[in-house]
Amino acid sequence: MAHAIEQRRKRGRPRLVDVPHPAGGPIQTIDRALGVLRILAGAEGLALTDLAQRAGLAPSTAHRLLASLGAHRFVFHDEERSLWFIGVGAFEVGTAFLRSRRLAGIGRVTMHALMESTGETVNLGIEDNGEIVFISQVESHGALRAFFRAGTRAAMHASGVGKALLAQYPKPRVREILHKRGLPRFTARTIVEPEALFHVLAETHERGWAVDDEERTLGMRCLAAPIFNEHGEAIAGISLSGPAVRLTPERVHEFGPLVRRSAEEITASIGGRAPAARAL
Secondary structure, rough: HHHHHHHHHHHOOOOOOOOOOOOOOHHHHHHHHHHHHHHHHHOOOHHHHHHHHHOOOHHHHHHHHHHHHHHHOEEEEEOOEEEEEOOHHHHHHHHHHHHHHHHHHHHHHHHHHHHHHHOEEEEEEEOOOEEEEEEEEEEOOOOOOOOOOOEEEEEEHOOOHHHHHHHHHHHHHHHHHHHHHHOOOOOOOOOOHHHHHHHHHHHHHHOOEEEOOOOOOOOEEEEEEEEOOOOOEEEEEEEEEEEEEOHHHHHHHHHHHHHHHHHHHHHOOOOOOOOOOOOO
């Protein structure tokens, strides 16, 4: 009986404890793990030996990779059939990407309209692990313009989208992000004191749109407003960025409401709604 159980473990699921890395270092381990995920994604369940053969790995190496992936729920093992499948962890990561792609696609028309009406670059950003990640951009036609490549990250306290989202988050969550990320100084105008930032976030919350007043890059200003999902949660932000010589204080007050209306339009397009009460 014990021999049969041991034989089944060899064909199927390894113990998920004290798992060493496969030889070749962490980079090779990651490459091999991603290869295993791709193979499983294209199959309807695979036995360990079949998976190892397709991946060009020794069964023992495949065992260890599957154990690590299983610990993070990226794969799971069907004990009855001794087959490995893609897990819910991979699904969660994939759907996060799809949400970003859907939001970026739906927002393009509004982004183009805002760029044409203001002449400035328009960006779409989301929060990831306490930072802003820009996922889409419509560039200005001007020779001097802001540029953020898709995937560029920014500190939340020193970006328009970041402050637009922080202004919608509960205060404990804001403090958690600040504790994790800190308040690094980028320019002489960067807000580096928590209480000063909370004061600005309260004003931003009341106004409905945020301002990055040369706080990340000298000579550049940014206006941003939050986009909400169907639960009234701020999930993204649309921003307008340009040189301070064009985005003068007068233009800031003129364009701020336009950015907010663009955010409201995208919110409606994705079936979202602004919360009735948005207490900081």
